[in-house]
Amino acid sequence: MAELNIDIAGLKLKNPVMTASGTFGFGVEFDDFFDLNSLGGFVVKGTTLHPRQGNAYPRMAETPSGMLNAVGLQNGGVKYFAENIYPRLLVYNTNILVNVSGSTVEEYIACAEQINELDHIAGIELNISCPNVKEGGMAFGTSCPAAEAVVKAVRKVYNKPLMVKLSPNVTDITEIALAVEASGADSISLINTILAMAIHAESRKPVLSTVTGGLSGPAVKPIALRMVWQVSKSVKVPVIGMGGIMNATDAIEFFLAGASAIQVGTANFIDPMASQHIIAGINNYLDRHNFKSIKEIIGGLQL
């Protein structure tokens, strides 16, 4: 058995497999399916300073090899999380990150300050890439000055590992990656969903209530791989890759492209055990190729 453990800028992962925000609830929903402690970590649902009802139904459209969502960060707010969800997470012995989003820099700061008080939360994944909210969200992740401003501001109030989740909806992902690295990000996760839409031809109406939504699933994997490869070559901080990872082979491709860890997202909807199969499959791959550690394949693309 090869070694799977890896350190990501202060996060000690027992293996490089995490589950992605918005696809894993608060983790507790998966208790019936498997032991959450088997994960390198998990990222809980996007949390904002104030409660959000999210967008109107319909919020989902199935597409070829993927799906669109337009949930719009429905959540009970950080106070609700701290009082009602956090106590239930204390039993887990794995890295739990909170995905933090906001409409203004001030909201990001206030939310991060409250997460900072929660000892059992290993880090924040700063969401500057949600395509489904009217204000903030992706707007912070699609311009360098805006990304710098929000990362710097949160960095000042949050002293644990800060992962920043990038939007793929940009012309040059490396510019944003370099900007957030220079602003104090400990690591960078990518990609969030790709802005997309679906139309119902018979009714001549959009499928989603919001017209546009975020595309995820295997359809986005080649784009995600390309962006992880570009970003990992540009920055020094560790990169956490995600986008359409359905199985261990997909995960291996992300490590080869330069990811130090991966997140399993949409696959959780189809197979709640997906992350477990992926951990086993990574082990199998490393053994089969006589690698002693996952570290040996990170950025190991043979050009």
Added chain:
Amino acid sequence: MQNLKVVSNQRLNKDHALLELKSEVLLEGILPGQFANILVDKSQNVFLRRPFSIFQVDYKCNSIFILIKGIGGGTRALSKSLVGETLSVIFPLGRGYTFPEKKSKVLLVGGGVGIAPLMLLATMLKQSNHQIEILLGARTGEDLVELGNFAKYGTVHTTTEDGSHGTKGFVTNHALFGDELKSFDRIYTCGPEPMMKAVARLAYQNDVDCEVSLENTMACGYGVCLCCVTETTGGHRCVCTDGPVFDIKQLKWQN
């Protein structure tokens, strides 16, 4: 999550099939209205699972029955499942219909393939000796399935849009929705949303309790994607975990 073996696949008419799926794990306590989320063969280019009401449970054979109407690629593929093949199924999911505490007169109203959760419901209501009337609506007489089995549990009435079976029109055109409606203690319904809204409106007007089973499109089925929400008096709630069955008092359907 289990791999269930297809032990029979009965074709009921041109687009309805009834699958019997056998479990290796002892089945217990499945409630009417709960559903099963079934993975479709990947070669069909269907990405997400498809949710189906649990139609009937045979505890002796340790199997569940799923009524499928072939509508899109996923449902058509599943309706053609072969005996002996296995299907990945997550079940039972969601909250089912609730039962009256005292002996009651109840009306079950199903439209189209929305009759699916009502068979198990009728079975269990009959076990508790409630008085059961069953009203089933469809486009044509050919689209009405399983009438004989429903008749084991209560008096069956039908409506069809073309008048080929029972009363002509929608379920709400049936005489049961006239003066007699007030005599029911509770209405249970499942079917197309406009039908359920019409049933709910008459239930509100006549002050009869009513439970509906919703079918919003969902990605996961277990409360983590937050895609299948419906508006309730308590805000957006997931149909998969807070439902699919809701008391109409929880829904904002009065208008």
